[in-house]
Amino acid sequence: MPPTDPDRSPSPPAVAVDRLEVDRGGRPVLSGLSTTVPAGTVTGILGPSGSGKTTLIRSIVGTQKIKSGTVTVLGEPAGSKRLRRSVAYVTQDASIYPDLSVRSNVSYFAALYGRNRAAAMAAIESVGMGEFAGRLAGNLSGGQKTRTSLACALVCEPEVLVLDEPTVGLDPVIRDELWGRFRDLASAGKTLLVSSHVMDEAERCDRLLLLREGVFIADDTPGDLRAATGTDNLEAAFLHLIRELQKAG
Ligand SMILES: Nc1ncnc2c1ncn2[C@@H]1O[C@H](COP(=O)(O)OP(=O)(O)OP(=O)(O)O)[C@@H](O)[C@H]1O
Ligand SMILES: [Mg+2]
Numbered sequence: 001m002p003p004t005d006p007d008r009s010p011s012p013p014a015v016a017v018d019r020l021e022v023d024r025g026g027r028p029v030l031s032g033l034s035t036t037v038p039a040g041t042v043t044g045i046l047g048p049s050g051s052g053k054t055t056l057i058r059s060i061v062g063t064q065k066i067k068s069g070t071v072t073v074l075g076e077p078a079g080s081k082r083l084r085r086s087v088a089y090v091t092q093d094a095s096i097y098p099d100l101s102v103r104s105n106v107s108y109f110a111a112l113y114g115r116n117r118a119a120a121m122a123a124i125e126s127v128g129m130g131e132f133a134g135r136l137a138g139n140l141s142g143g144q145k146t147r148t149s150l151a152c153a154l155v156c157e158p159e160v161l162v163l164d165e166p167t168v169g170l171d172p173v174i175r176d177e178l179w180g181r182f183r184d185l186a187s188a189g190k191t192l193l194v195s196s197h198v199m200d201e202a203e204r205c206d207r208l209l210l211l212r213e214g215v216f217i218a219d220d221t222p223g224d225l226r227a228a229t230g231t232d233n234l235e236a237a238f239l240h241l242i243r244e245l246q247k248a249g
Contacts, residue, residue: 012075014039014160014191015060020069022055022214029055030214032069037193037207039159042186044202045195046238047211053195054092056211057164060193061089073160085113088158092165094145098138102129102148105137109152123155124148126181128174143169150178161185163194167201179204199235210238217241 013036022030030052037043045053058064059071062079071078074086096105102124110120124133127147132140137148150166167175179201182192186206194205202208203222210218210225218225218241222234229240 011039013037014041014074015193016070016072017056017060018070018072020056020059020071021067022052022059022064023067024055028214030059033214033216034069035209035216035219037191039191040186040189041206042182042192042194042204043207043209044205045193045209045211046197046199046202049197051211052214053211054164055214056209057089057162057193057195061087061162063089083160085156086159087162088153088156088160089162090149090153090164090166092168094142094149096137096145096148096152099136101134101136102140102151103133105148106151106155110155113156115155115157120151120155123151126154126177127151128177143171143174146170147174154181158190160191160193163192165195165197167196167198175201199233199238202234208234210241212242212245217245 015037017033017035020030020033021028033056045056047053055064059066060073060078062083073083076082100108103120106120106124107117110116124130127150129144129147129151132144137145140148146166146169153161167178182194186192196202205222207221208218208225209216220228225234225237226232229237231237231240
């Protein structure tokens with residue numbers, strides 16, 4: 001038998017969304033979304049406020065009631081028990097214990113995932129929170145809370161890491177470092193889904209899902225998106241797509 005060529009047998013996608021429909025408050029919020037996210041990549045979920053980014057993310061991590069369609073993560077239905085240890089989710093509002101220190105918050109997650117104290121400290125350092133490790137989480141600024149929440153997710157070393165606007169309120173240096181960390185994780189085979197409002201962050205993704213009013217208006221690489229719209233930056237590409245849609249009625 002000829003040897004199997006690894007290039008010809010692509011691994012199954014980390015996330016597969018098929019004709020996903022979600023209603024919230026009795027109104028359609030996601031209207032038939034389909035996409036696949038390859039493992040070992042950073043995928044950006046972009047779109048204006050209210051376009052459905054968080055709802056899509058909730059559907060992927062299995063906390064959203066869906067109306068129809070399917071969402072599959074690492075070959076399992078989204079939200080299934082077997083995914084508990086392999087999928088980490090950082091919500092838009094930092095979710096940490098206010099009455100515990102930064103170190104205790106991250107160590108708690110480390111212990112749950114069988115990671116040691118050194119791993120907890122490394123995660124804290126990686127989000128620039130080393131000097132605040134002893135501080136009560138309840139006494140942190142908004143950006144510091146977000147970073148602590150991120151450290152809790154990073155220490156789990158999940159296969160799939162889903163981050164809802166993780167860089168809001170962070171300064172440019174820490175944002176840059178975090179994107180570097182996301183890239184390192186993807187290079188190590190992890191899959192990251194990151195929502196953002198910020199177009200310069202979109203440039204750092206392997207693929208982009210552009211959402212508008214619950215519909216994908218693009219599912220492409222940054223380079224192909226720029227080429228397809230004849231623009232030299234993603235902000236212009238996004239505006240171009242929206243204007244084309246408006247013209248088409
Ligand atoms: N609990 C809810 N009940 C009813 N409607 C909701 C609920 N949560 C969100 N929605 C609606 O669903 C739509 C999509 O919301 P979603 O939170 O997914 O948007 P988003 O793209 O994440 O926005 P943002 O950038 O502001 O976080 C919006 O129209 C919103 O008003
Ligand atoms: Mg949101």
